Amino acid sequence: MVNDVRRGATGDHNIAATTAQGWWWGAWSATSALSIVVNVLYQRAAEAPDGPEYADTLAAAAEWERWSCLSGMLAAVLAIVVVRQVTALVRAPAPGSSAAEG
Numbered sequence: 703m704v705n706d707v708r709r710g711a712t713g714d715h716n717i718a719a720t721t722a723q724g725w726w727w728g729a730w731s732a733t734s735a736l737s738i739v740v741n742v743l744y745q746r747a748a749e750a751p752d753g754p755e756y757a758d759t760l761a762a763a764a765e766w767e768r769w770s771c772l773s774g775m776l777a778a779v780l781a782i783v784v785v786r787q788v789t790a791l792v793r794a795p796a797p798g799s800s801a802a803e804g
Contacts, residue, residue, distance in 0.1 A: 704788060711791040720787055726780035733777050736770035 708717050743763035750756040 704784060707788050708791055711788070711794070713796075720784070722780055722783045722787060726777060726784050729773055729777035729780055733770060733773040736766060736773055740767045740770050 704723060705717065705719060709715050740763055743759060743766055747756060747759040747763055750759050
């Protein structure tokens with residue numbers, strides 16, 4: 703959808719995704735994958751008997767959750783960058799028009 707808006711704003715149907723958009727997609731995908739790992743580890747911790755096994759599994763889940771949260775924060779910042787880039791394109795004068803006209 704972001705590329706569709708960028709194409710419409712620029713009139714260039716062959717416009718490539720920006721670097722920020724690519725990194726956002728990667729960070730978002732990483733967050734999704736890490737969240738799955740975290741859920742599996744918390745489920746294992748819930749099923750583990752009390753004692754060292756439970757503590758180790760819970761600690762591993764918390765460690766992976768830290769990375770998942772970090773990836774999510776990075777994705778959020780990159781999403782802001784992408785939205786600002788698209789907003790700038792949409793607000794720019796139409797291709798071939800002069801800002802002095804009008």
